[in-house]
Amino acid sequence: MEYYFFDPLFDSDAFSQKAVAYMLNGFEQESETPMHQHKKCQLVMALSGFVTCKIADSIWVIPANCAVWIPTETAHSIRVSSNAQVCSLFIDSAITELPEQAVMISISPLLRELITSLCYIDHCQQQQQTTVRLVDVLIDQLIIMPTQHFDFPIPKEPRLRKIAEQLLDYPADRRTVGEWATHYAMSERTLSRLVKQEVGLSFARWRAQLHLILAFKKLSDRMPVQRIADDLGYESVSAFITFFKKKMGTTPKQYFKQT
The missing domain is CATH 2.60.120.280 (Regulatory protein AraC)
Incomplete structure (x- = not known):
């Protein structure tokens, strides 16, 4: 049903x-x-x-x-x-x-x-x-x-759309903007310019938006913070907590209590 x-x-x-x-x-x-x-x-x-x-x-x-x-x-x-x-x-x-x-x-x-x-x-x-x-x-x-703004824009530009889809499928992928640019046969400057033009954000902020969205979902699903950090490709729990607190002004544990 x-x-x-x-x-x-x-x-x-x-x-x-x-x-x-x-x-x-x-x-x-x-x-x-x-x-x-x-x-x-x-x-x-x-x-x-x-x-x-x-x-x-x-x-x-x-x-x-x-x-x-x-x-x-x-x-x-x-x-x-x-x-x-x-x-x-x-x-x-x-x-x-x-x-x-x-x-x-x-x-x-x-x-x-x-x-x-x-x-x-x-x-x-x-x-x-x-x-x-x-x-x-x-x-x-x-x-x-x-x-x-807690959204993850999906660009219309074909190469950027593929990057967005890959990040959605594999959010732990930590390739740099330079490495993504090489993969799609363009310069780092060109890729950075395209991302800014299409979504109005830097590449780093664009990917951070996705990590926030996924973190919210996983916290709502009562997933342990350690596992969330692993799933999103952070080197440690403390690195993920630092990222989350910088964006939200609170730790994942404190945020969880509000939901």
């Missing part, structure tokens, strides 16, 4: 109000929607478990206290871990203050409670004045939340 992260009877575009939300509780196994799009913008927030999204040509991960923002008419798929509890918030694309591109949004405790509360209100009652006022506050809070 297949499990999908969506309610086939729910059509977000059928609702006229500014925002509509629903919550899905954990399935028995990992589940995923097929690629799709809709007129309303979507915010996906995990209350528990783990969520990854493929949005256009990037893979996004949703860590604790964050949500991913999916703009209107943007093709995406959503994969959730088993027994996850996930809120989906759909917002009218006419609200222009919200991001026009996919982005990770930090979620404050207040915003988290507002979104969760909306999920528990019957859709037929979500146009009542009390709910309308709640939605107005929710949107005001959403607009002022800081944004972050």
Whole structure:
């Protein structure tokens, strides 16, 4: 039996109000929607478990206290871990203050409670004045939340796409940018320029984004830090912890307690 992260009877575009939300509780196994799009913008927030999204040509991960923002008419798929509890918030694309591109949004405790509360209100009652006022506050809070980037861009350039696919398959591959350049018969400068041009990051930062995504997933799966360090090709646990703390401001153990 297949499990999908969506309610086939729910059509977000059928609702006229500014925002509509629903919550899905954990399935028995990992589940995923097929690629799709809709007129309303979507915010996906995990209350528990783990969520990854493929949005256009990037893979996004949703860590604790964050949500991913999916703009209107943007093709995406959503994969959730088993027994996850996930809120989906759909917002009218006419609200222009919200991001026009996919982005990770930090979620404050207040915003988290507002979104969760909306999920528990019957859709037929979500146009009542009390709910309308709640939605107005929710949107005001959403607009002022800081944004972050936890995505791994997949370039369109054929050689870079192959590198991305190889890194996804073998994240412990520690070849330098020079070694990758030699493998694909180009200079180190050319490869560095292409990566910067395609994904807006240096090669090192691009690969670091992938390691963060995979680390989040493995931590959510309760994998020991030693094994994560090995899987990602770090020389030692301490080297991995140093990398993680530099990027996230906390150790993997402390991050794990927040999820």
